[in-house]
Every structure is written in C-alpha cells, then in structure tokens.
Amino acid sequence: MNEPKKISLFHIAWKNLSRKKTRSLLTVVGIALATWVLISLFGFNSGYKNSLDRDIDNLGFQMLVVAKGCPYEAATLMLKGGTGLKYMNEEVVKLIVREPEVESVTPMLMQVVFDPNKGQSGGLTAFLGIDPATFPSLKPGLSFKQGGWFTDPEALEVVMGYEAAELEQREVGDMYFIPEKEIELKVVGVLSRSGTQDDGTIFIPLKTLQKLFDQPDQLTSVGVKVNKEADLARFEEKMFQLPDVQVVSLTQVKTTIMTLLSTARVLVFSIALIAILISIMGVINTVLMSVMERQKEIGILKAMGALAADVFKLVWVETSLLCLLGGLTGAGLAVLTSRLTEYLIRQLLPFSPSGGLISIDAGLILVSIAAVVLLGLVSGIYPAFRAARMRPLEAIRSEEE
Amino acid sequence: MPENRVIIETEKITKIYHRGAEQVKAIDELSIAVREGDFLAIVGPSGSGKTTLLNLLGCLDNPGGGRLAVDGRKIHENGHGLSESQLTRIRRQLFGYIFQKFYLIPTLTVLENVLVPFTFFKKPRAEEDVISLLKKLGLENRTGHLPGELSGGEMQRVAIARALVNRPKVLLADEPTGNLDSERSREIGRVLRRLNEEEGLTILLVTHNLELAGLAKATITLRDGRIV
Numbered sequence: 001m002n003e004p005k006k007i008s009l010f011h012i013a014w015k016n017l018s019r020k021k022t023r024s025l026l027t028v029v030g031i032a033l034a035t036w037v038l039i040s041l042f043g044f045n046s047g048y049k050n051s052l053d054r055d056i057d058n059l060g061f062q063m064l065v066v067a068k069g070c071p072y073e074a075a076t077l078m079l080k081g082g083t084g085l086k087y088m089n090e091e092v093v094k095l096i097v098r099e100p101e102v103e104s105v106t107p108m109l110m111q112v113v114f115d116p117n118k119g120q121s122g123g124l125t126a127f128l129g130i131d132p133a134t135f136p137s138l139k140p141g142l143s144f145k146q147g148g149w150f151t152d153p154e155a156l157e158v159v160m161g162y163e164a165a166e167l168e169q170r171e172v173g174d175m176y177f178i179p180e181k182e183i184e185l186k187v188v189g190v191l192s193r194s195g196t197q198d199d200g201t202i203f204i205p206l207k208t209l210q211k212l213f214d215q216p217d218q219l220t221s222v223g224v225k226v227n228k229e230a231d232l233a234r235f236e237e238k239m240f241q242l243p244d245v246q247v248v249s250l251t252q253v254k255t256t257i258m259t260l261l262s263t264a265r266v267l268v269f270s271i272a273l274i275a276i277l278i279s280i281m282g283v284i285n286t287v288l289m290s291v292m293e294r295q296k297e298i299g300i301l302k303a304m305g306a307l308a309a310d311v312f313k314l315v316w317v318e319t320s321l322l323c324l325l326g327g328l329t330g331a332g333l334a335v336l337t338s339r340l341t342e343y344l345i346r347q348l349l350p351f352s353p354s355g356g357l358i359s360i361d362a363g364l365i366l367v368s369i370a371a372v373v374l375l376g377l378v379s380g381i382y383p384a385f386r387a388a389r390m391r392p393l394e395a396i397r398s399e400e401e
Numbered sequence: 402m403p404e405n406r407v408i409i410e411t412e413k414i415t416k417i418y419h420r421g422a423e424q425v426k427a428i429d430e431l432s433i434a435v436r437e438g439d440f441l442a443i444v445g446p447s448g449s450g451k452t453t454l455l456n457l458l459g460c461l462d463n464p465g466g467g468r469l470a471v472d473g474r475k476i477h478e479n480g481h482g483l484s485e486s487q488l489t490r491i492r493r494q495l496f497g498y499i500f501q502k503f504y505l506i507p508t509l510t511v512l513e514n515v516l517v518p519f520t521f522f523k524k525p526r527a528e529e530d531v532i533s534l535l536k537k538l539g540l541e542n543r544t545g546h547l548p549g550e551l552s553g554g555e556m557q558r559v560a561i562a563r564a565l566v567n568r569p570k571v572l573l574a575d576e577p578t579g580n581l582d583s584e585r586s587r588e589i590g591r592v593l594r595r596l597n598e599e600e601g602l603t604i605l606l607v608t609h610n611l612e613l614a615g616l617a618k619a620t621i622t623l624r625d626g627r628i629v
Contacts, residue, residue: 006511006519006528015508053421164566300504305567306521307486391485393461396500 031326047359129209299395323376414467497564
C-alpha cells in the first residue's frame with residue numbers, strides 16, 4: 001500500500017481540471033493564443049526598433065538630403081531604396097559642402113528596373129550609384145568577402161552586397177546583366193554580410209549609373225556627415241533654405257517610420273487586447289462551470305472542514321494553473337514561430353529593417369507569463385468567491401433543487 | 402457503570418422553512434442528548450425532519466430557536482448562532498459525514514480521496530492511522546484505484562474512510578445505504594456497527610432501512626419534527 005501523505009492543493013486542482021479535459025484544453029489554447037499574440041507583438045515592438053536603430057547606425061551618415069516630396073518616401077529611400085524616385089541636380093552637393101558643419105558628403109543615385117527573371121513572376125531590382133571617392137570612407141564598417149571597390153569612377157563594374165550575390169549566384173569576375181538596359185557589368189567585389197540593407201544592394205559607380213540610365217548630373221540623395229560639434233537643428237534649418245530639397249535626419253527617419261508603424265501597432269494591440277479579454281472570459285466560464293458542476297463536492301469539502309478561504313484558494317489555484325499552462329504554451333509558441341511571424345510581417349510591411357524583426361528574450365517571456373497569470377487570478381476571483389461563499393448544506397442539496 | 406459524557410445536547414430546538422407564504426416546521430421544539438459511544442438511528446417517514454435534525458446536530462445548519470450545545474460548546478441559544486466559519490472549525494474537530502451519494506473526486510485515487518481532508522485540516526499525527534483505517538475498511542488493496550473502478554459498497558467505504566481520517570468524535574450518516582443493494586447495505590451496516598463497538602465512535606444514522614436501523618444501539622422515530 002502506498003504510504004499516506006498529505007496531498008497538495010495543486011494536486012487536487014490539477015485533477016479537477018483533468019476531469020473535463022477538452023474544456024480545459026480549449027481554455028488553455030485560448031490563453032496560449034492570447035499570450036502568443038502578446039509576446040510576438042512586444043517582441044516585434046522591440047525587435048523592429050533595435051533593427052531600425054542598427055540599420056540607421058550603419059548608414060554612415062546622419063543626414064540625407066533628398067528632392068522635395070513625401071517625407072515617408074524619403075525615409076524609405078534612405079533605408080531601402082524605392083520607386084517613385086525624385087531627382088535633384090548634382091549642383092546641390094556644392095551648396096551643401098560649403099556649409100561649415102559638413103564634414104563629408106556622398107552623392108547617390110538610386111535606380112530601379114523590372115527583372116522578369118526575378119522570383120516566379122519577376123520583381124524589381126534596385127541599383128545604388130555611389131561615388132567611389134567618398135562612399136567607402138563613410139562606410140568603414142563594410143568589408144569585402146571577395147574583391148574590392150571599383151577600379152575607376154566610370155568603370156562598368158558592380159559591387160554586390162552579400163545577399164544580392166547569393167541570390168544572383170555571382171562571384172568576383174562574373175558578369176552581371178542589367179535587365180532593360182541590355183548591358184553586362186563585371187562583378188569586382190562581393191561584400192561580407194553586414195546585417196544591414198547593404199547586404200541586398202547592388203552598387204554601381206555613380207557616373208556609370210547616370211550614363212546607363214540616362215540621368216546625367218542627377219541624384220536621388222546626398223548622404224551628409226556633419227561635425228560632431230555641429231548644431232544639427234541649425235544645419236537642418238539651413239538645408240531647408242536650399243531650393244527643391246529636403247533634409248531627412250536620422251531622428252526624423254526613426255520618428256517617421258515609427259509613426260508609420262504606430263497605427264498598425266495600435267490595431268494589433270487592440271486585437272491582442274480583445275484576444276486577451278476573450279480568453280479571460282473563457283477562463284471565467286470554464287472555472288465557473290466547473291464550480292457549478294462541483295457544488296455538492298464543494299459542500300462536502302466544507303462539511304469536512306474546508307474554510308471559505310480554502311475553497312477560494314482551490315478554485316484560484318485551478319485558474320492559475322489554466323493560465324500558467326496557457327502562458328507557457330503561448331510563450332513556447334511565440335518562440336517557435338517567431339521566424340514564421342517575422343516572415344509574415346515582412347510581407348505585410350511596406351518597409352522593414354534588416355536583421356531580426358522579433359526580439360523575444362527571457363525577460364519578455366517572464367513578464368508576459370506573469371501578466372497572463374495575474375489576469376487569470378483576477379478573472380478567477382468571481383468563480384472562487386462564488387465557490388467560497390457556498391454554505392455546505394445548500395451546496396450539497398443544490399442538484400436536488 | 403457511569404454513563405458516558407453528553408457530546409450533543411439540544412433543548413427545544415426548532416427549524417422552520419419558508420416555502421413562499423407557507424411555513425414548514427421541520428423540527429419542532431425537539432430535545433435530545435447524544436452521549437459518547439452512542440449509535441443512534443433516526444427513522445421516520447419522508448419529510449419527518451430526520452435529515453434536518455442530523456444537519457442541526459452536525460452543525461451543518463443553525464437552528465431557528467432553542468439551545469444546541471456540542472462537546473460542551475454553545476452552538477445556538479435564543480436565536481443566536483455561530484458564524485459559518487465558526488461552525489466549520491467545530492465540524493472539522495468533531496464530525497465526520499457520509500451521505501447517500503459518495504461525492505468522491507473521480508480523478509483522485511482511493512488513497513488520495515481519503516487524504517483530501519488533510520489538505521484543509523489535519524489533526525496531529527492523524528496520518529499515522531490512515532493505513533490501519535483503510536485495512537479496517539477492507540480497502541488496503543484498492544488504494545491506487547479510481548472511484549469509477551469500485552463497487553458502490555467500496556465507494557461508500559472510501560467515503561467512510563474519508564469521514565474518519567481526521568479521527569472525528571461523531572460520525573453522521575445520512576441514508577448511507579440509499580444507493581446500495583441489500584447486500585452492500587448490510588456490509589456498510591456491519592462496518593458502522595464495528596466502528597461503534599470496537600472504536601467507540603459515536604454514530605448518528607438517518608435511514609429508511611429498518612434492517613440497518615436495527616444495528617443501532619438506540620432508535621428514535623420522528624414525525625412532523627417531533628420524537629414520537
């Protein structure tokens with residue numbers, strides 16, 4: 001015979017929940033889904049911001065001068081390139097460099113072509129025309145996996161970012177064909193992985209790109225590195241005086257993109273909140289039904305000496321177990337599916353920085369599980385109170401009434 | 402031979418239920434004294450107040466009037482009774498209950514069901530008697546079984562073990578054989594009789610089963626809330 005020992009409240013609560021396995025399981029699934037949304041959302045919030053910060057830090061310049069237009073497009077252009085390009089004359093570079101705050105500038109031209117061989121139904125390929133004399137010095141973090149920068153400012157050569165080279169399966173010495181322009185350029189360098197948007201970029205000398213795309217003297221942006229002691233606000237003010245250009249600062253870019261995201265975030269937060277509320281209703285329903293079904297048993301427990309506080313604790317533990325299980329499952333789900341979630345988010349967002357979009361750490365998991373259990377405890381108050389205040393005799397008689 | 406100590410005493414207790422405008426006197430100025438070691442059967446027709454009396458004597462309910470004292474403690478007097486929490490504390494010290502239905506937790510084993518009361522309250526060293534209690538009730542080979550795997554008689558014996566695990570002074574049994582066939586009823590009757598004779602356990606038994614009532618040392622018959 002087993003040695004008798006005291007059985008814990010947790011054991012009784014667990015066994016109580018296992019009576020109606022399907023109902024308990026569905027409740028746990030509801031909580032798990034809510035937790036999953038919650039953790040993924042907060043993970044996205046911090047992951048996106050971190051990646052954006054990293055991308056901006058890796059840009060090598062603090063400001064971008066672009067042709068006047070939509071600031072959102074400008075922000076996207078700064079980070080990723082884009083269509084609907086607006087142009088400004090190279091003369092603007094001379095106007096910028098004369099400002100004392102400027103340490104160095106690098107002119108850039110973005111061009112986009114449709115590549116019918118890209119993907120299943122074709123896709124856009126972007127080229128960034130850069131000035132070999134200034135761009136590399138502003139990007140000291142870039143290193144080469146193979147080869148190096150261009151041999152001549154007007155050479156018919158390309159330098160490919162790590163992922164671009166992987167995608168096109170090109171190595172140094174290979175030729176790269178530009179769709180629409182029917183011209184081949186020689187690959188002279190492949191960059192090492194940087195974890196930034198540079199990985200997917202195809203670099204071409206600025207002059208070459210201007211000629212190939214018939215955009216003489218035209219630029220889409222000018223990267224500006226200012227002195228450390230420069231008054232950025234004053235400098236921005238001066239740049240705004242220049243005709244037909246606007247200045248996008250890093251702070252602005254961050255703010256602009258986060259503003260773009262905030263509407264979507266509010267929507268998703270609302271959905272998460274609704275999911276949590278629904279799961280809480282589910283918990284209340286499950287535990288309340290369980291309490292009502294066990295009225296007689298609760299009556300017997302009270303007849304045997306269980307105080308109202310004991311019954312309250314028992315029901316509360318049942319609620320906590322449901323929420324804890326749901327929370328743990330949801331956290332596991334969030335970690336396991338973070339890659340898939342990230343992939344889906346990337347498909348939906350107009351712009352997403354390189355690097356991980358979802359950052360889930362132990363702190364986030366613990367806080368989320370704690371929050372779910374806390375909400376569960378709150379939702380368990382009513383059923384627990386109902387059970388605790390039952391008078392034993394009324395509870396025992398309940399089914400006969 | 403000196404008489405045993407009085408453990409439950411009532412003096413003109415009443416219990417009135419209200420059914421709409423109608424008042425039903427379930428217990429009508431009933432006086433009784435139960436001594437330690439008694440085995441008292443309470444019989445009577447349906448609606449005579451047997452279960453109501455048992456609930457009052459077992460502190461599951463408060464009388465409406467009269468005086469009730471249990472183990473020397475005043476439970477109710479002149480319309481003033483103890484709170485539910487105070488009654489609970491008295492119940493767990495003094496009483497064990499068994500009912501017509503067994504109310505075992507279906508997902509707990511026999512042993513776990515018997516140990517449930519310890520989760521809420523445990524008299525000092527009460528766990529030392531659990532194995533001998535289970536043996537006494539013929540459950541030593543069923544400890545790992547779930548209630549669904551037991552016969553009705555075995556389930557009631559588990560309920561008895563659960564009621565006795567905290568060594569109560571009084572066992573209250575409300576129609577304990579109401580769900581059992583005659584053979585199982587006799588089995589439970591023998592168990593109760595043995596507990597009274599060998600352990601000196603005070604037992605109050607409400608039953609319609611006259612054969613079971615015959616096993617008690619004394620019988621009182623109720624009609625309309627009074628002893629007849």
